[in-house]
Amino acid sequence: MLEKFIKSLKASPIVKKGEYDYFVHPVSDGVPEMEPKILKEITAVIQKKTDLDVNKIVCVEAMGIHLATALSLETGIPFVVIRKREYGLLGEVPVFQKTGYSEQKLYINSINKGDKIFLIDDVVSTGGTYIAIIKALQKMEVEIKDAIAIIEKGDGKKIVEEETSISLKTMAKLDLVDGKVIVESTIEDN
Numbered sequence: 059m060l061e062k063f064i065k066s067l068k069a070s071p072i073v074k075k076g077e078y079d080y081f082v083h084p085v086s087d088g089v090p091e092m093e094p095k096i097l098k099e100i101t102a103v104i105q106k107k108t109d110l111d112v113n114k115i116v117c118v119e120a121m122g123i124h125l126a127t128a129l130s131l132e133t134g135i136p137f138v139v140i141r142k143r144e145y146g147l148l149g150e151v152p153v154f155q156k157t158g159y160s161e162q163k164l165y166i167n168s169i170n171k172g173d174k175i176f177l178i179d180d181v182v183s184t185g186g187t188y189i190a191i192i193k194a195l196q197k198m199e200v201e202i203k204d205a206i207a208i209i210e211k212g213d214g215k216k217i218v219e220e221e222t223s224i225s226l227k228t229m230a231k232l233d234l235v236d237g238k239v240i241v242e243s244t245i246e247d248n
């Protein structure tokens with residue numbers, strides 16, 4: 059079911075961000091262009107493999123937005139974006155995000171105590187982003203019913219699970235070897 063997605067992953071160019079090896083893919087970068095069929099494969103597998111008995115889909119700017127949009131259109135569940143912009147709205151919660159190559163603040167709005175949410179982002183790598191967000195949502199007493207990062211790179215999934223006790227699903231686990239993307243496993247192997 060994920061044939062086009064897997065094929066596109068293997069074709070991803072790798073660039074350097076300082077010392078960090080960074081793969082470039084339509085899911086994580088919108089570059090090269092996204093084939094709608096890939097997005098359809100991903101949303102179909104999410105619907106099959108995750109718990110979407112939720113009242114909100116929650117994604118992270120920027121590269122969670124197209125994934126949440128596609129899923130929202132298929133399911134009719136509304137989505138909210140954790141932004142890199144501060145609004146100063148009542149109840150806004152700032153979160154400090156650190157990835158393998160950047161640091162910045164994110165801002166949670168329109169998520170309330172008691173909400174049942176599905177969390178979606180494009181990549182988990184160091185786990186820095188998901189750990190910060192999940193801890194903030196747990197403190198807000200939001201119920202994270204399920205969470206997915208479409209692409210898994212490095213040890214981030216394990217670190218997120220250890221630090222937050224949330225089970226994080228991923229659709230494809232990859233490794234970067236000799237300038238190439240190797241797909242080690244997919245959610246369909248389980």
Ligand SMILES: O=P(O)(O)OC[C@H]1O[C@H](OP(=O)(O)OP(=O)(O)O)[C@H](O)[C@@H]1O
Nearest residue numbers: 119120121157158182183184185186187
């Ligand atoms: O597991 P981590 O090491 O935290 O990496 C994962 C995060 O890195 C990227 O975000 P980035 O801040 O580059 O933003 P973008 O979505 O705007 O590309 C990606 O979209 C994830 O949110």
